[in-house]
Amino acid sequence: MRTLKYLLQKEFKQIFRNTTILRMILMMPMMQLLVMPLAADFEIKNINISIVDHDHSSYSRKLVDKIIASGYFKLNDYSNSFDESFQEFQTDHSDLILEIPKDFEKGMVRENANTLFLAVNAINGTKASVGSGYLSRIITNFNADIRQDWIQPSRASVAPTMEVSTLNWFNTLLNYPIFMVPGILVSLVTMIGMYMCALNIVKEKEVGTIEQINVTPIKKHHFILGKLIPFWVIGNFVFSIGLFGIGRLVYGIVPLGSIPLLYAFLGIFLIAILGIGLLISTYSQTQQQAMSLAFFCMMLFMLMSGLFTSIDSMPQWAIWIANANPVTYFIEVMRMVVLKGSGFNDIKKHFLIMAGFALLFNGWAILNYKKTN
Amino acid sequence: MKQFLSFVRKEFYHVFRDPKTLLLLFGMPIVQIVLFGFALTNEIKNADIVIFDLAHDMASQQIINKLEASKNFEIKRFVNSHSEIEEAFKSGKIKLAIVFPPNFNHDLLHLNKAQIEIIADASDPNTATTLSNYANNILMDYQKEMSLNKAIPLQINTQIRMIYNPELRGAYNFVPGVMALVLLLVCVLMTSVSIVREKELGTMEILLVSPFNPLMVIIAKAVPYFFLSLVNLSVILILSTTLMDMPINGSILLLYFASSILIITALALGLLISNSTDSQQTAMLLSLMGMLLPTLLFSGFMFPLENMPKPLQLIANIVPSKWYYIIVKGVMIKGLGIQGIWKEMLILFSMAVFLIFVSVKKFKIRLA
Numbered sequence: 001m002r003t004l005k006y007l008l009q010k011e012f013k014q015i016f017r018n019t020t021i022l023r024m025i026l027m028m029p030m031m032q033l034l035v036m037p038l039a040a041d042f043e044i045k046n047i048n049i050s051i052v053d054h055d056h057s058s059y060s061r062k063l064v065d066k067i068i069a070s071g072y073f074k075l076n077d078y079s080n081s082f083d084e085s086f087q088e089f090q091t092d093h094s095d096l097i098l099e100i101p102k103d104f105e106k107g108m109v110r111e112n113a114n115t116l117f118l119a120v121n122a123i124n125g126t127k128a129s130v131g132s133g134y135l136s137r138i139i140t141n142f143n144a145d146i147r148q149d150w151i152q153p154s155r156a157s158v159a160p161t162m163e164v165s166t167l168n169w170f171n172t173l174l175n176y177p178i179f180m181v182p183g184i185l186v187s188l189v190t191m192i193g194m195y196m197c198a199l200n201i202v203k204e205k206e207v208g209t210i211e212q213i214n215v216t217p218i219k220k221h222h223f224i225l226g227k228l229i230p231f232w233v234i235g236n237f238v239f240s241i242g243l244f245g246i247g248r249l250v251y252g253i254v255p256l257g258s259i260p261l262l263y264a265f266l267g268i269f270l271i272a273i274l275g276i277g278l279l280i281s282t283y284s285q286t287q288q289q290a291m292s293l294a295f296f297c298m299m300l301f302m303l304m305s306g307l308f309t310s311i312d313s314m315p316q317w318a319i320w321i322a323n324a325n326p327v328t329y330f331i332e333v334m335r336m337v338v339l340k341g342s343g344f345n346d347i348k349k350h351f352l353i354m355a356g357f358a359l360l361f362n363g364w365a366i367l368n369y370k371k372t373n
Numbered sequence: 374m375k376q377f378l379s380f381v382r383k384e385f386y387h388v389f390r391d392p393k394t395l396l397l398l399f400g401m402p403i404v405q406i407v408l409f410g411f412a413l414t415n416e417i418k419n420a421d422i423v424i425f426d427l428a429h430d431m432a433s434q435q436i437i438n439k440l441e442a443s444k445n446f447e448i449k450r451f452v453n454s455h456s457e458i459e460e461a462f463k464s465g466k467i468k469l470a471i472v473f474p475p476n477f478n479h480d481l482l483h484l485n486k487a488q489i490e491i492i493a494d495a496s497d498p499n500t501a502t503t504l505s506n507y508a509n510n511i512l513m514d515y516q517k518e519m520s521l522n523k524a525i526p527l528q529i530n531t532q533i534r535m536i537y538n539p540e541l542r543g544a545y546n547f548v549p550g551v552m553a554l555v556l557l558l559v560c561v562l563m564t565s566v567s568i569v570r571e572k573e574l575g576t577m578e579i580l581l582v583s584p585f586n587p588l589m590v591i592i593a594k595a596v597p598y599f600f601l602s603l604v605n606l607s608v609i610l611i612l613s614t615t616l617m618d619m620p621i622n623g624s625i626l627l628l629y630f631a632s633s634i635l636i637i638t639a640l641a642l643g644l645l646i647s648n649s650t651d652s653q654q655t656a657m658l659l660s661l662m663g664m665l666l667p668t669l670l671f672s673g674f675m676f677p678l679e680n681m682p683k684p685l686q687l688i689a690n691i692v693p694s695k696w697y698y699i700i701v702k703g704v705m706i707k708g709l710g711i712q713g714i715w716k717e718m719l720i721l722f723s724m725a726v727f728l729i730f731v732s733v734k735k736f737k738i739r740l741a
Contacts, residue, residue, distance in 0.1 A: 116532070125545070
């Protein structure tokens with residue numbers, strides 16, 4: 001026990017002496033938490049539209065007004081020729097071109113039907129389908145308005161209509177940062193835990209100081225605990241700042257569920273993640289190697305954790321990978337507890353799996369760590 | 374020159390002798406292309422939903438069948454109360470609930486008006502809006518089918534053309550992004566760390582006291598990463614054209630030229646970082662913070678730039694990968710020539726010149 005105390009003293013001294021790294025450990029999460037939720041907004045709005053109006057009638061003007069008034073679109077240019085607008089389109093200044101044909105209004109009245117042309121920049125497929133969907137809906141509405149003008153109101157609703165009311169539970173205003181902050185916080189804690197732990201041990205290897213520890217009577221588990229505990233504490237610290245400092249003060253996020261429950265899960269999660277860092281360090285000789293390995297794992301963990309895209313829509317093999325990823329479970333737990341107020345019973349399974357991960361990675365790392373080479 | 378070449382050879386040995394670094398160098402682009410290509414989509418499939426059916430009539434049954442047939446939804450179970458819906462949401466897996474009121478079919482047929490409720494678990498706002506849109510489309514389809522036989526006067530039709538990517542494939546959007554990400558990662562992270570490593574271990578001292586020009590020592594370190602990046606670029610291009618059927622509509626030469634400018638910018642940045650730090654950990658954290666995140670955030674391939682607050686949009690302008698992303702999209706997909714992208718090229722080029730100038734200015738021959 002006394003050995004451990006001295007080891008911890010050494011580790012904390014080393015960490016606190018390197019102020020550059022310490023500052024970065026604290027700055028990086030702050031910056032990311034402040035910037036990322038603002039930037040990581042997938043909601044499609046502000047679509048730039050070019051309108052080519054060959055008609056210049058009261059109908060075409062009404063349609064343009066309706067499109068702009070919807071709030072989804074920003075009028076980039078309003079021109080008379082398609083070629084002119086296409087140039088805007090090619091340089092990415094506009095995402096959509098709506099072409100209103102000549103005699104749009106007259107044709108409507110005489111022939112009872114008319115066609116509008118829509119060109120969509122589809123490089124970003126989601127944006128393209130959402131944007132054209134919005135526009136189609138506006139045109140359908142516009143169509144209904146015109147019909148109402150021409151036909152008696154009693155005939156207008158001759159077709160059966162469903163009134164759909166959509167309710168958004170747990171986040172009624174569809175506030176995006178509330179959803180992103182817990183997830184990003186998890187990724188930050190993971191990053192700090194894994195990198196710091198892996199690099200710290202490998203640094204001793206690379207610089208050679210680990211030899212000095214290996215020749216002392218310090219036990220294997222003392223050494224490993226001495227390395228793990230400081231980063232476990234730092235992980236908890238960063239998490240608390242993120243949750244209470246930034247989440248609460250900047251974004252106004254108050255966890256609905258129990259906070260001790262979150263910390264209990266965080267504790268086990270950190271042990272698992274530090275185990276991975278330890279494992280990486282046992283397999284690398286230089287910091288560059290450790291960094292490469294840690295980076296590779298980190299990338300897989302982040303992309304396959306459901307942080308940005310939904311896991312349910314992945315193919316089966318990818319779901320298996322996602323299920324073998326500890327970060328997936330913590331992100332799920334964070335979102336459930338913070339946003340929905342889920343209790344211990346809802347996340348019992350997650351606790352068990354995470355404990356399994358913690359045992360697996362740490363056990364493997366301890367078996368693989370040798371005092372002699 | 375001979376000296377320089379042998380230094381470059383030494384650096385190549387360093388890289389090739391270390392399989393773990395090679396894993397990052399070459400495994401990363403391949404894994405990213407495969408994951409982004411086949412696993413990660415913004416489309417939502419097989420979302421679990423529950424149905425609360427108070428009507429139990431023909432119309433509700435027909436709509437349920439339609440929902441079941443859609444690839445977007447999977448009906449998990451039927452519930453009997455609103456509180457059960459809440460429980461289903463809390464347990465985590467259920468994303469959407471659809472509520473049919475009593476007398477649904479009757480109201481629809483006789484009053485021509487019936488209400489239906491979609492309840493979404495909006496703790497994930499993206500999934501919630503996307504899924505309610507899908508459900509809405511299915512309901513509208515059903516409604517259209519009901520009134521199919523009635524002639525509708527004054528119809529406006531809309532003809533939609535999807536330009537550049539008619540099949541709406543995700544690859545068109547992310548391949549240019551992955552290219553920017555990988556090139557920057559390899560160049561900035563690897564160069565800065567490998568230079569600082571020599572400082573940390575003390576071997577840099579030996580190199581600097583040798584008769585060889587100190588600046589050349591540093592440049593020799595950057596050369597292997599320049600070539601490795603070009604190899605990586607080719608791997609990405611080959612993978613994306615064969616696996617993903619991505620076109621390269623413009624000139625390949627132009628693409629490589631633009632990439633070289635980005636690589637040089639990144640190398641200069643790597644040198645700059647290595648000049649201002651002497652521990653590998655700091656260099657790594659700086660590269661990650663200074664390069665990787667801005668690339669992910671501000672190049673526009675993951676998150677639409679126009680959604681961001683104005684200050685962030687301004688910051689995005691100083692991120693090299695933003696301009697590179699525009700160039701690659703222009704050349705690869707739109708098939709633009711130099712006249713279409715010269716402005717972006719010029720911006721990228723001036724960034725490269727500026728960074729090289731600063732990092733050479735800051736280069737110190739003495740370590741302490």
